[in-house]
Amino acid sequence: MDAQKKTMIEIDHINKWFGDFHVLKDISLSVRESERLVVVGPSGSGKSTLIRCINRLEAHNEGRIVVDGIELTEDLKRIDEVRREVGMVFQQFNLFPHMTVLENCTLAPVWVRKLPQKEADELAMSFLERVRIPEQALKYPGQLSGGQQQRVAIARALCMNPKIMLFDEPTSALDPEMIKEVLDVMVDLADGGMTMICVTHEMGFAKRVADRVIFMDEGEIIEIKPPQEFFESPEHERTKLFLSQILDN
């Protein structure tokens, strides 16, 4: 890790509640440029909520989140600025079913970045090539396989030229034979130097690309370690238990 690199995301003692339920408990984390984090933890531990706070799909109640120098507050203008810098890929793809693949990709560049349609089309085609499905550009999402849809979703996020990419279990809704094609694209992205936070249980991916692995349980960060240490010598009992459970099956 390069200590010279600037901080992209600074999460400082945040707390969040859903009603009375304390979902994020005093979380602090700082992510440097080009750093790749993998977040693991049992279901319901608050992984999604944490990364959704980074682009303000959820609002934190206490503490500070600063993304690329912009602090997230109620201020809608700043929220929009942050969202332009941060791309997100969802478990359920969330492609727009009434638009073609190409239209999905050009929507935000045209309306948010105000690119002319023609430039946006070219940009989108270049990213569709990067995720290896340029030939599907004129199809509708419903005509594609899950793996193809998720790659379109990645291309769509990349079309905004984000500095940070968030992945929320991008392969969990996929049939096994399609997981690899999506992971390949993510590895490619990581090799290109993208700052990434990935919630995923693909341990091979974590070992291959992660700079640090974060283990969350019950709204807390229990352990942060480089992947090798994390998998070979976890410190906490809960981490060990979790690892033994997911490595069993």
Added chain:
Amino acid sequence: MSDHFVRTTHAPAKPAPRIQIGWVRWARENLFSSLLNSLLTVIAVVLLVVMLPPFLDWAFFSAVFSAVDGSACRVDGAGACWAFVEAKFGQFLFGRYPDAEKWRVVLTLILGIAGLAPLLIPNRLPRQWLVAYLLVPFPILAFVLLSGGFFGLEKVETSDWGGLMVTLVVALTGIAASLPLGVLLALGRRSEMPVIRMFCVIFIEFWRGVPLITVLFMSSVMLPLFLPEGMSFDKLLRALIGVALFSSAYMAEVVRGGLAAVPAGQYEAGKALGLTYWQSMNRIVLPQALTTVIPGIVNNFIGLFKDTTLVLVIGLFDLLGIVQSNSTDPTWLSPQTATTGYVFAAFVFWIFCFGMSRYSVFMERRLEAGAQR
């Protein structure tokens, strides 16, 4: 025979078996597939045999197609008095709109169709311009043309408007106003801002809670009492506002159903891409929400179209009203006059409503084929 099922040769694809056709097979499947169905078929045939010949006789064979007055229709055994419809046709379409000015109504109709037709027929014209034209310049043009009083156009009081023209003015204003208003109300009802949400809920529930006939009475009898002395505004205009607000409340509920059917992930994807609220709504949520509720929207339009007949209670003469008032014309008095008039009015209403219904089916099919969801 071997007892295992592993193929040793490649199985060539065979053409699908031909489905037997022929009317005997069709009848067996569609008309006599069970005892109950056979019974229903027999009953239907008997009803047709009993009712169809007298109707055909009334509508065509014994009908009076041309006459100068009602005497021919007063003859015993005479059928439908189509001559009456023919003689009054102009009134049925335009009411008492002056003959010399009728071109203005026709021109308005042409201007309207010019904007609407390209919107309804699938093509690549810029839809937002067409919608903008229909929502702003067209209503102004229509108002100037129909009511006159500007640019040397003779003023025609709305009390002289009537017939199909009034039906269309009321229905189309209601339709054109209720869709955008209904969308706004539906969005407001889901707003995170309590004041907006409250306002929309109260508005929707108020208008849904009162019968249209009450709204119309209120607008024509009560409203003038609340307005300052000497200030009055047109009866037709008041009815239009009443109908528009009434139908937008219904539309809001239909659209709300459509909004609820759009998964939360769609909103989130829009936000995550940095789209603003209105951009997400216009580009992502509303196109999906509105297409899922096309049947409900068209159903509302059809209901509204037929409800326009209620304007009769405040003294406006729509198609039905003008037919009714003409059927008491002494020149045309006959046992068949009123019946013929009503059948004619029913037929015109049916054509419009059936047209809307078929169009909605067409749109649904097209959208299904397009998105292949």
